[in-house]
Amino acid sequence: MNKVILSISLLLSLASCQEAQKIAFVDNSKLLDDYQEKKDLETMLKAKIDKYQHKRDSISQAFQIKAQAFEAQAKSLAPAVAEQRFKELSQESQMLQQQLMAEEHAIQEESRTKMDTLLKKVKNFIKEYGKKNDYDFILGANDGGSVHYGKESKDITAEVVRALNEKK
Template sequence: MKKLIIASITALSLTACTDKIGYVDNAKLINGYQEKIDIKAKLDVQVTNYQKKRDSISQALQAEVLAFNKQAESLPESTRKKRYNGLFQKREILLQKLTKEEQELKAETQKQLDSLITKMKKNIREYGKKKGYSLIIGANDSGNLLYGSESKDITNDVLEYLNQQYKNK
């Protein structure tokens, strides 16, 4: 009976040793992934265009307010109130439009990043299957991997695979 238990433990140990395990540095992986770099560049252009538009609108409205302030004292009170209310209303409408545009930009950014992460996970699974890995762990700053031997770090290989997959599509 003892020999059977020892043989079972030995067999389990040998089976466990044959599992191929690796880990990747999530931050290095995402920051080095060419598709993410391309998406970020595209989104940066959109953000810059939004900021220019917002600044331009803000400056135009500010110039309109300054011009109104110069004229305000010479206008009858009813006209002054009417123009002031018009400017205030215009400001509110512009702020709503800009806020909506900013929210749409944020939503688009999140959508693209979510899609990117989904694609990366799929490609990492493919990589793992092709290379015979039974487990690939993602290491990040939250400490889900406290230590891993450098020989188990497959970040560069996975990154090369991901970038090749992106390049081929």
């Protein structure tokens, strides 16, 4: 009986001596909103989108002028000639639409690829930050609810953003 009590008290004393785990969380949305590289990426992509939209609008306007000129001229053309030019205009319209769609798709793909790369970089940085600062866990808080509550003192978002922005 004494051995059982001694064993239990030894286990309890060992359990009480265990070091508390170091746990913190990062607000994922705030982290990304405050991360300078993400801001720079968004600015660069917005510039590409604006350039594309300007080009698309210019091409569309030029084509509309061409189509209106054809429409005004079509009445005075022979039916076979008018039909041939209409087919040519239709083919040109389809070609322009395909070209613009390809450019739009390329911008979307570039955006997706660069954002995925950025997210991997942030994830790896947080992992290294956790190791360097001796955290047992760094949780990610987001709108999806992976952290429903966290003490303010456990929120290391500002520290991580500062460290991430300093690392270039």
